[in-house]
Amino acid sequence: MQFESSDIKAMDARRRAGMINSVSGFKSANLIGTSNAKGQTNLAIMSSAVHLGSSPPLLALVIRPSNDQHHTLANILDSGCYSINHVTSTIVEQAHQTAARYPAGISEFDATGLTPLWHEGFGAPMVAEAGVKLGLSLREHHELAINGTNMVIGEVVFVEVPAGCIAEDGCIDLAGAGTVALSGLDTYYQAVAPKRMAYAKTHLPPRVLSDASGQ
């Protein structure tokens, strides 16, 4: 099926949001943990983490100006730090529930039953039940004039990986760590049958290092 610009503009807003949220392909599903100056915690699911570079280790996060992500942004700008926690298949339901518009006085940790976990000397809570967990220190904040979204750039200051899920070469076994992939706004997938490729060279054909897909 084909949709031109005029078709996209003419769509019902919810249908357009459904389509445009899925056109980029699979997304990460992360819980962003923050705290305000009073120690009030907040937890929000986001799918917009993107790698900027590994030296220094930087990730960007696109935060939408809607109500439910407003507290997260305010806490990040206030405290200068936040955690990124991988949603695993065992906590999909609680993780998704953090998207509900709880008022500022209610922590999504309490509302969903997920457990805050603190890292020595770091001012934002992680999620105990999550898989891979990261601490980030705010480095830059940009408001994107084009549509009022916010881009937050953070440096990774610590990484916690479940036992046995990191290889000698540094690569994390996301499937082994239980991490799920997100499609659109609400559909969570498990990942299977990895095919690992060798570093691409112009003078060599593609070389498969390992293939569990059976293809």
Added chain:
Amino acid sequence: MQFESSDIKAMDARRRAGMINSVSGFKSANLIGTSNAKGQTNLAIMSSAVHLGSSPPLLALVIRPSNDQHHTLANILDSGCYSINHVTSTIVEQAHQTAARYPAGISEFDATGLTPLWHEGFGAPMVAEAGVKLGLSLREHHELAINGTNMVIGEVVFVEVPAGCIAEDGCIDLAGAGTVALSGLDTYYQAVAPKRMAYAKTHLPPRVLSDASGQ
């Protein structure tokens, strides 16, 4: 396992890149199709597409200043348009091979055997063999001072979805369309067993709309 900032800094560069490229979770795997003013085509695999908003429909793409993505950026800035094409499990090998550093005179289409497909009136080639295919019109370009990466913001001007892979509510069935998820730099996964959640409300518990995971 736990890695502090000092551990991350002390890592061998390749190992650090492996880890930091996988800490954000699963990523999209897209082929970016472009053309220069002479009609010379270019194709590059990227994992950094991120949703900015659906009205207008905007996606951002982070492009690294390394050699192999330099031609793509130059073509986008020159022509003002580019295509985003989902890597499917059937073209993982060719798609990964586009990351090799071919010289400017060689099109990755020719080098990998993937087929350029043109959309009426649009100046960048799509990939015939890909799943979901998008055309984007350049809206903004930012160089991120923090590490010299480039962020390109584009408006989606057309969307092509394989038959039967889009629901009434606009959501695309990525698994049905064959789209794969990427982990790190080189590991491609199929996605299975989706669990779809209802819109989260504060006064209702999490509600599973459908669950193929058997959990």
